[in-house]
Amino acid sequence: MSDKGKKIFLGVCIILPFLIYMVYYYSIMVKNAPYRFSDFESISFKYGLGDSLVNQYDSKTGYYQYVNSRDSLVKTKVKLRKDDFLYLHRKAAELGFWNFPEQIVGENADGQSAKLPHYYLEFKYKNKTKFINFDTGYNKDPKLNDAAKNLITEVSNMINDVRDRDQD
Structure with missing residues (x-):
């Protein structure tokens, strides 16, 4: 596998799910804030x-x-x-x-x-x-x-x- 392929694989497998989870987590936090x-x-x-x-x-x-x-x-x-x-x-x-x-x-x-x-x-x-x-x-x-x-x-x-x- 080439270096470019490894970077894409790393981004898809680790970084992308992490970013999706952050958006999901903080959207719930903001939505449920006690004093909006x-x-x-x-x-x-x-x-x-x-x-x-x-x-x-x-x-x-x-x-x-x-x-x-x-x-x-x-x-x-x-x-x-x-x-x-x-x-x-x-x-x-x-x-x-x-x-x-x-x-x-x-x-x-x-x-x-x-x-x-x-x-x-x-x-x-x-x-x-x-x-x-x-x-x-x-x-x-x-x-x-x-x-x-x-x-x-x-x-x-x-x-x-x-x-x-x-x-x-």
């Missing part, structure tokens, strides 16, 4: 001091209320685009949001939740919903704390950027 963007429905974001989550955003209705710098409650509509949702979905996946515990809450010396800024973030999909309760007093796992803060910051910045963009 194609199943995405809405984001709910609430924040405030302690248990008072006065500032709220719901992407399904576009309703956004927040306390401005003059301590007055402002109610407005903010509609995120599909690209904005895609960016937030990918950022959540990048930061490991799907693996976050539901409660990321710090405690003071009495064992009670501290009166610190508190955030509630929920990503809603067709069959699943993932949410976290996060306060800035959490100090047990610095990596988790940083990841949660980064995701909260991204969501907050996106909402505010879209609000500012729509007002112009």
Whole structure:
């Protein structure tokens, strides 16, 4: 058998089945992914001091209320685009949001939740919903704390950027 024939035989017998298996395996993995963007429905974001989550955003209705710098409650509509949702979905996946515990809450010396800024973030999909309760007093796992803060910051910045963009 010639060298060219040996290479073709090797490719057909070993490399081709391996490539076919990889495509098959990863297509199933992607199809069965727990949180797919194609199943995405809405984001709910609430924040405030302690248990008072006065500032709220719901992407399904576009309703956004927040306390401005003059301590007055402002109610407005903010509609995120599909690209904005895609960016937030990918950022959540990048930061490991799907693996976050539901409660990321710090405690003071009495064992009670501290009166610190508190955030509630929920990503809603067709069959699943993932949410976290996060306060800035959490100090047990610095990596988790940083990841949660980064995701909260991204969501907050996106909402505010879209609000500012729509007002112009």
